[in-house]
Amino acid sequence: MILQTLEQTIISRKTADPNSSWTAQLLENGPEKCAEKFGEEAIEAIIEAVKGDQKALTSEAADVVYHLMVMLASRDIPFTDVLAELAHRSRTSGLDEKAQR
Secondary structure (H helix, E strand, O other): HHHHHHHHHHHHHHHHHOOOOOOHHHHHHHHHHHHHHHHHHHHHHHHHHHHHHHHHHHHHHHHHHHHHHHHHHOOOOOOOHHHHHHHHOOOHHHHHHHHHO
């Protein structure tokens, strides 16, 4: 699965030379910078969604997923934890799940 491969690559960059890897640079700058970059990419995706440019939105969505995974890695949260949470939520309707929060 591509997300597993991406996660493994991101984790391996935690110990990489920041001069050799964008991911290593993000991680070296800490969780706050990773979160900031994720937010920037999310806004760019929103803009493309509003504009209706499917190709640009697809590209921005890929950036959002990547930066989400980097942000999670910066806090040592495995992506499988996110998938498990989604699996747990899939057993409940969205309206019921929101009411339980």
